[in-house]
Amino acid sequence: MSLLDCAPTALLLSLQVAGVVLVLFLVAGIALGYALSQPFPLRGLLDALVSLPLVFPPIAIGFFLLMLCGRHGAIGGPLHEWLGWDLVFSFPALVLAAFIAGLPLVVKPIQSAIEGQARELIEVSCTLGKGRWETLFLVVIPVIRRHIAAGLTLGVGRSFGEVGITLMLGGNILGSTETLSLAIYNRVLDGNFDCATRLSVLLGVLSLSLFMLLRRLGRL
Amino acid sequence: MSLLDCAPTALLLSLQVAGVVLVLFLVAGIALGYALSQPFPLRGLLDALVSLPLVFPPIAIGFFLLMLCGRHGAIGGPLHEWLGWDLVFSFPALVLAAFIAGLPLVVKPIQSAIEGQARELIEVSCTLGKGRWETLFLVVIPVIRRHIAAGLTLGVGRSFGEVGITLMLGGNILGSTETLSLAIYNRVLDGNFDCATRLSVLLGVLSLSLFMLLRRLGRL
Amino acid sequence: MSDRETSLEAIIDFSHPGFRLCLNIQVPTAGVTALIGPSGCGKSTLLRLLAGLETPAAGHIRHGDQVWFDRARRIDLAPRHRRVGLLFQDYALFPHLNVARNIAYGLPRGVDRDTAIALWLSRLQLDGLAARRPDALSGGQRQRVALARALASEPAVLLLDEPFSAVDFSLRQALRLLFQEVVADRPVPTILVTHDLEDVRQVADRVGVLIDGELRQSGPTAEVFAQPCDAEVARVLGWHNLLPVSSWDSRTACGAWGSLPLALDEPTISADVIAIPPDGPRLDPERGLPIEVVRVTDMGGYHAVWCRLSDRSPLRVHLPRSAPCPTPGLRTRLDVPVETIIPLPARSAALPFALPLTTATLARRDP
Amino acid sequence: MSDRETSLEAIIDFSHPGFRLCLNIQVPTAGVTALIGPSGCGKSTLLRLLAGLETPAAGHIRHGDQVWFDRARRIDLAPRHRRVGLLFQDYALFPHLNVARNIAYGLPRGVDRDTAIALWLSRLQLDGLAARRPDALSGGQRQRVALARALASEPAVLLLDEPFSAVDFSLRQALRLLFQEVVADRPVPTILVTHDLEDVRQVADRVGVLIDGELRQSGPTAEVFAQPCDAEVARVLGWHNLLPVSSWDSRTACGAWGSLPLALDEPTISADVIAIPPDGPRLDPERGLPIEVVRVTDMGGYHAVWCRLSDRSPLRVHLPRSAPCPTPGLRTRLDVPVETIIPLPARSAALPFALPLTTATLARRDP
Amino acid sequence: EPLLIAAGAGYKKPLMAIYDAFTQSSGTRVEAVFGNMQQVLAQTRDSGRVDLVVGEQAFLAKSGLFDRDIVLGTGRLVLAYGARRLSGYQALTDPQVERIALPDPKKAIYGQAATQFLERSGLMPSVKDKLMTLATVPQVSAYLVAGTVDAGFINITDALGLADKLAGFDEIPTDLYDPPVIVLAFPKDRPESEAARAFAAFLGSAEARTILIRYGL
Numbered sequence A, B: 001m002s003l004l005d006c007a008p009t010a011l012l013l014s015l016q017v018a019g020v021v022l023v024l025f026l027v028a029g030i031a032l033g034y035a036l037s038q039p040f041p042l043r044g045l046l047d048a049l050v051s052l053p054l055v056f057p058p059i060a061i062g063f064f065l066l067m068l069c070g071r072h073g074a075i076g077g078p079l080h081e082w083l084g085w086d087l088v089f090s091f092p093a094l095v096l097a098a099f100i101a102g103l104p105l106v107v108k109p110i111q112s113a114i115e116g117q118a119r120e121l122i123e124v125s126c127t128l129g130k131g132r133w134e135t136l137f138l139v140v141i142p143v144i145r146r147h148i149a150a151g152l153t154l155g156v157g158r159s160f161g162e163v164g165i166t167l168m169l170g171g172n173i174l175g176s177t178e179t180l181s182l183a184i185y186n187r188v189l190d191g192n193f194d195c196a197t198r199l200s201v202l203l204g205v206l207s208l209s210l211f212m213l214l215r216r217l218g219r220l
Numbered sequence C, D: 001m002s003d004r005e006t007s008l009e010a011i012i013d014f015s016h017p018g019f020r021l022c023l024n025i026q027v028p029t030a031g032v033t034a035l036i037g038p039s040g041c042g043k044s045t046l047l048r049l050l051a052g053l054e055t056p057a058a059g060h061i062r063h064g065d066q067v068w069f070d071r072a073r074r075i076d077l078a079p080r081h082r083r084v085g086l087l088f089q090d091y092a093l094f095p096h097l098n099v100a101r102n103i104a105y106g107l108p109r110g111v112d113r114d115t116a117i118a119l120w121l122s123r124l125q126l127d128g129l130a131a132r133r134p135d136a137l138s139g140g141q142r143q144r145v146a147l148a149r150a151l152a153s154e155p156a157v158l159l160l161d162e163p164f165s166a167v168d169f170s171l172r173q174a175l176r177l178l179f180q181e182v183v184a185d186r187p188v189p190t191i192l193v194t195h196d197l198e199d200v201r202q203v204a205d206r207v208g209v210l211i212d213g214e215l216r217q218s219g220p221t222a223e224v225f226a227q228p229c230d231a232e233v234a235r236v237l238g239w240h241n242l243l244p245v246s247s248w249d250s251r252t253a254c255g256a257w258g259s260l261p262l263a264l265d266e267p268t269i270s271a272d273v274i275a276i277p278p279d280g281p282r283l284d285p286e287r288g289l290p291i292e293v294v295r296v297t298d299m300g301g302y303h304a305v306w307c308r309l310s311d312r313s314p315l316r317v318h319l320p321r322s323a324p325c326p327t328p329g330l331r332t333r334l335d336v337p338v339e340t341i342i343p344l345p346a347r348s349a350a351l352p353f354a355l356p357l358t359t360a361t362l363a364r365r366d367p
Numbered sequence E: 001e002p003l004l005i006a007a008g009a010g011y012k013k014p015l016m017a018i019y020d021a022f023t024q025s026s027g028t029r030v031e032a033v034f035g036n037m038q039q040v041l042a043q044t045r046d047s048g049r050v051d052l053v054v055g056e057q058a059f060l061a062k063s064g065l066f067d068r069d070i071v072l073g074t075g076r077l078v079l080a081y082g083a084r085r086l087s088g089y090q091a092l093t094d095p096q097v098e099r100i101a102l103p104d105p106k107k108a109i110y111g112q113a114a115t116q117f118l119e120r121s122g123l124m125p126s127v128k129d130k131l132m133t134l135a136t137v138p139q140v141s142a143y144l145v146a147g148t149v150d151a152g153f154i155n156i157t158d159a160l161g162l163a164d165k166l167a168g169f170d171e172i173p174t175d176l177y178d179p180p181v182i183v184l185a186f187p188k189d190r191p192e193s194e195a196a197r198a199f200a201a202f203l204g205s206a207e208a209r210t211i212l213i214r215y216g217l
């Protein structure tokens, strides 16, 4: 029995989701981390909002998001009526789920690194005539790259393993919105431990290579 | 309808679990972060092992742990036979689940902080005659306390929200091993959205206060 | 542009808990202005304020016609628009960039990077280090990279915080010459903070003495060195042998160390402290202050003799090589000619601090 | 314990990519040993090696009878057991501890903390700063806290990397005296790395000159200052006016700057470079090297005249106040008496590096 | 366009077989969703994309999301053994049996069925203290496999699927509980497609019947 029998398209799907959220994490994680490291009104609120998804059971978050984004929901309703666009059960839904689950893990390490290490270097960069954006790209990001790598490792790792939100929003449709971790979840609940083990090994190897890659990047 | 009708003992149970894992995270998170920031043989392996639980669907991890710690399992079997002790369905099982889910989130930020900031200060401390342990407590921990707080926030947050492992190992037994997040999970799956919302608000408020506390600690 | 147009003028009032900086400073374009003062007097703080990294509680900062800061008019130009070349006392190099890229970081647009990098590397004797990261540099090498970075950005104002403190004597000499050249080539208001009085003498046209957050004296270098306004300034200027006076009249000064003759013409001169220039006194077993010789050093042109007065306070005397050289441990006397003794007040008033526009603001802030 | 017993001896071979440090050093207990050398020559690296923060590729380090490091015998004592008081060039204060706790960090057991803290605060003129965190200190204040921390730990060996570089002149003077006192009270092998030659002259009993990772000269301070073994050492020692010689015989030396008479007795003396002590020459429009006066500074006891030779190389001359003072721009000549001119080789061999125990090891490592 | 069918997790195996057969005969692809019934209902309501739902009749009717349904068959309750095989359900009173797992009667139909059985068989008073209420059927199965519980009530489909990992199982006589009626229901707010009707028709075919019987429905 080959892996493909267990979950033919799950691997590809998971990699696609991981690829997209990796990019989203890079952008949103760094932007939020940078923003949260500087004082502005209501910072505390934003700070809490970012971390909050972490503390709720993913399946509950999934439920609430489903209600919000479904055809009868406050967001999903208008979207469906005016644009004819359904988020639920689609690829973007998988990405949204992975994003929400992993974001706090990316933002926190980046935020505390900027607060701790980059302050004086940001000042130098300003006196040398660089603006916020240039400073971000030329100084902040490279200086805290180790922490960015750590954050991305956590965030992408978590979004690999996430089941609850993905299941509710993505639908867990066999062969279509079944990610690798959903496939493991499904096989486990079916009692198909053989497949579950194979898929777990696959996921493990995949994640390890991703970790190595991110670590290398953080060291550069 | 009061909160107590929704889940009479869940709050207390969750707080107990959080309290115990907080202590465990402090110890294990800092110890592993310190160890992983220094070169030693097989460091890469340990590093990967710590992060790995993150990428698997919690319910799958729960399953494998259940198989391992159940009465027929490689660990649970001998324990049960010789000591008459069952891990599964007990309070320690809840703690184990929370610990495994949150540990990588605690270790990673601590590790990258020690690697980045504390190096020279550790050297100074050595020349001033302090050993590894004294240096750890007198220098490393206080210097990276901001990152420790960030790590603990993530770790405890995640262990609050964790459902999959807890459900399998703890049993999700109403009134006995039903944590707050399991209660939310259960109410949602029962279709009791009213209770689920109340409990979510409770969990949200609880987590926010914990976050504030940890942030204060990180600033001191 | 006339000199007046691009000079830097600042009136600043700023506080840290337990420390207040309050001064009025003008830095013309031509020549170098040295800023000296005891450790902790506020030099680095002043540079940070001028660069826009801290915000004054009151006052204004003007560069030529451009207002950088004005509390009353709520103007506060961002640091990056001030185009200040600031050398941080702790260098603050970018740890992730190699030497060449650190230097190139602030290069203005349109400047050829490679040429500029090569130029600054060779000017600061950093050849061969272009590809190194800062953590693989020695202290003096780091300092020179930071200096190159500040100079290469072609700033409109140069603020250098101890730019030569970590390099050896001969390199320091070379850097001073280089610095004079650079400043002569592109005259901009330049403040040089330093603890090395050689730097001041050799490089600075004007000097300001900052003590406890106040500008105590300022003027052309030679003038300030020749006539410090009080003993604190004299100490900053490296005057040796400042003896505290417990009582004095126009003819004599007495202290724990003994007594010495004075020749005060005007009664307005205070002599809270007297200064004894080291090449004034002669050893004479017969007359003068009793001393014990502690140490004698050959300084090339003369012998430096460290002695102790009767109250154990140290005194330094320079004897010509032709004079007999005493041995450590010798107890003898020191004849101090009355005309060499310089009377000084212990402490004079600070230079005036003017806040024409913002006194109203200040008053409102502290009811 | 006899002096020999607790002196510090090291034979060290160590490499960074592109830099090699290779020397043999003995530091006796009594007195202070200064270590000077150009920026980047390896001074800080040597201190780190002695403290055990870097590991030599070969060699050994002994403190009295105790072997700290021996490559051949695979001994490498951990830094904390070496009891070295190391002042880091960049201070490396603990950012989370206030001044008092930074100072108290390394206090030996049994010492009363409060007394010790109060003592060191007042000794280093840090009173009132006990409760401050390092980030609220000025550069010189930080340096003094780091110095207090190193001294207060009552180390068996003191290694200070530019301990006075960030403080003003008069405080520096006070710190030198304090330092001499402290070292006299508890004599331990002490290495003082500094770029300030005043520090060396005033504080050091011995001096070692490190150039490019090699010990080029070492000996009693006065001796080394009086007779540098080559031009590179002379430059480190602050000798002015080192002119490169392109050709010479026993009677004349010629260079791009012109030619000067020599009086070499022995043919073994090389004159790759000649040194002209600044108080040797006299201005004389009639004879000597043609010069242009660039700048004149009143140095108190004399005038310092900076001139340019015909090849534009700088020259510094000290004229007594009694002599007429030239004005900048004046073109005249400089008469250099032949007996003041000092011939020097450009570069001499390094002091012997001895690796008696470990040559075998070395050979094995590099086949 | 593929047909999206959502169903309770307990019917996964027979339904997957039927979907395969249907796709082969009609050429219409079936997208399958399985899960907890609440989840399935929420997804049906909020996604608007579910064509058909398979579940227990009364439960689906209560939700009010459906117009009509077609009966597929009845589910059957079994008592499965974890550590070692028992002689039958009467052995549940044996003191050796320490833990008996059952799905939550409030949300799982087999939980309800198990309670009915215990009441009607009169075993309830003597086993009450050994009962362990878990959330779902798969969870009960998991503990059986892990050997953490001695016996547990699950459905026959699961029991057949895990036959080699369990110590054994016994069917409960259908007169001791009301067998749940499994139906195929058509959501109200989704227009009935051709394919959906074709699938409903296919369930009546001999091929589909054979599969359902093979899995004990």
Ligand SMILES: Nc1ncnc2c1ncn2[C@@H]1O[C@H](COP(=O)(O)OP(=O)(O)OP(=O)(O)O)[C@@H](O)[C@H]1O
Binding pocket: C016, C017, C018, C019, C037, C038, C039, C040, C041, C042, C043, C044, C045, C046, C089, D135, D136, D137, D138, D139, D140, D141, D166, D167
């Ligand atoms: N954040 C702060 N809180 C309180 N006091 C501060 C803070 N930062 C600096 N100070 C104090 O302000 C004074 C001026 O500091 P500053 O760094 O400007 O001194 P400095 O003149 O540059 O001294 P140095 O020559 O030693 O570098 C010092 O006495 C310092 O202790």
Ligand SMILES: Nc1ncnc2c1ncn2[C@@H]1O[C@H](COP(=O)(O)OP(=O)(O)OP(=O)(O)O)[C@@H](O)[C@H]1O
Binding pocket: C135, C136, C137, C138, C139, C140, C141, C166, C167, D016, D017, D018, D019, D037, D038, D039, D040, D041, D042, D043, D044, D045, D046, D089
């Ligand atoms: N990690 C490294 N990799 C390569 N070269 C290095 C590294 N660290 C230091 N060096 C080089 O080693 C040499 C000695 O450095 P060291 O810090 O000992 O100099 P130093 O004598 O203390 O100079 P300074 O007076 O400027 O502080 C320098 O040329 C420096 O560039």
Ligand code: MOO
Binding pocket: A057, A058, A059, A161, A162, A163, A164, A165, B057, B058, B059, B161, B162, B163, B164, B165
């Ligand atoms: O904790 Mo989850 O709901 O299994 O991803």
Ligand SMILES: [Mg+2]
Binding pocket: C043, C044, C045, C089, C161, D138, D139, D140
């Ligand atoms: Mg300063």
Ligand SMILES: [Mg+2]
Binding pocket: C138, C139, C140, D043, D044, D045, D089, D161
């Ligand atoms: Mg150094």
